[in-house]
Amino acid sequence: MAFEPNSWVRATARAVAGEHFHIEGDDGPEVDPLMALEALGQSSALLMLLSHGLDQSGMLVSVGRIEVMGVIRPGQVLELRADVVPGREAWITAGTVSVHGRPVLAATDLMAVFVHAGDLEERASLERRMAHIAPRR
Amino acid sequence: MRGRIENWLRVETLEVEAGARPSVPGRVRADLELFATHFPRRPVLPGVLLLQGLIDLAADCLLETSGRHFQLEFLESARFRRPVGPDAELKLSVRIRPDLPGTVFSGTAEIEGGPAATVRTIAMRPVDAYPRAT
Numbered sequence: 001m002a003f004e005p006n007s008w009v010r011a012t013a014r015a016v017a018g019e020h021f022h023i024e025g026d027d028g029p030e031v032d033p034l035m036a037l038e039a040l041g042q043s044s045a046l047l048m049l050l051s052h053g054l055d056q057s058g059m060l061v062s063v064g065r066i067e068v069m070g071v072i073r074p075g076q077v078l079e080l081r082a083d084v085v086p087g088r089e090a091w092i093t094a095g096t097v098s099v100h101g102r103p104v105l106a107a108t109d110l111m112a113v114f115v116h117a118g119d120l121e122e123r124a125s126l127e128r129r130m131a132h133i134a135p136r137r
Numbered sequence: 138m139r140g141r142i143e144n145w146l147r148v149e150t151l152e153v154e155a156g157a158r159p160s161v162p163g164r165v166r167a168d169l170e171l172f173a174t175h176f177p178r179r180p181v182l183p184g185v186l187l188l189q190g191l192i193d194l195a196a197d198c199l200l201e202t203s204g205r206h207f208q209l210e211f212l213e214s215a216r217f218r219r220p221v222g223p224d225a226e227l228k229l230s231v232r233i234r235p236d237l238p239g240t241v242f243s244g245t246a247e248i249e250g251g252p253a254a255t256v257r258t259i260a261m262r263p264v265d266a267y268p269r270a271t
Contacts, residue, residue: 020141020144020171020186025264034185034188034192035185038183041185059181061217062214062217063184065211065213066212067210067211068209068210118178119179120176122177125177
């Protein structure tokens with residue numbers, strides 16, 4: 001994971017179908033592209049957490065546009081690129097999700113409002129999670 | 138596809154009538170594992186699952202009427218207006234948009250008190266139209 005506070009984040013995530021994101025495609029199992037959207041949103045929220053000393057997280061309030069551009073297979077590595085524009089009460093994310101450099105999803109105008117991170121999760125739990133995700137922050 | 142909705146929603150009935158607005162009323166399962174992490178102190182159903190429910194409902198309608206499998210092509214203007222928590226009564230509904238070419242729907246997820254999410258444009262395309270890279 002690489003990032004510039006309040007600006008951009010690049011991360012990877014392994015696509016897992018699970019019970020919520022499984023699709024039985026014509027030529028084998030697929031992962032719902034909405035899982036890629038969730039991963040993109042989470043990477044953006046992680047960026048905001050890291051940019052604000054783990055004090056500010058967020059909740060998604062609107063989606064401008066998402067476009068599905070390809071199929072995701074279980075086990076593939078998602079390459080996440082999110083660019084953010086922070087405001088006083090919310091931030092806007094635009095980003096892409098690729099597999100082996102091939103875009104599978106593009107999103108624009110994902111708006112999330114800032115929420116005090118402590119209202120969502122205990123600080124100690126959050127710090128443990130961050131130590132795993134971004135150990136050299 | 139409706140089977141996936143039932144992973145997180147206890148569906149009561151699927152209401153589909155010719156010319157009507159297809160809808161799925163149900164209750165959000167309170168025992169979902171995802172509530173432990175989303176979020177530990179304030180469990181909220183992820184907005185992407187509401188979107189997925191609406192997309193799946195649109196896909197079901199297209200399958201019933203055309204016999205073909207459809208998936209999302211693009212989606213525009215989604216708004217999340219009220220958080221949906223465990224045990225919430227929820228009604229998903231979609232409506233075909235005759236004002237636009239192609240297979241395009243709008244959608245609403247309603248809970249007690251009003252809309253939880255609205256989507257202005259859900260554009261679907263046949264599954265076999267997708268690039269099939271490995």
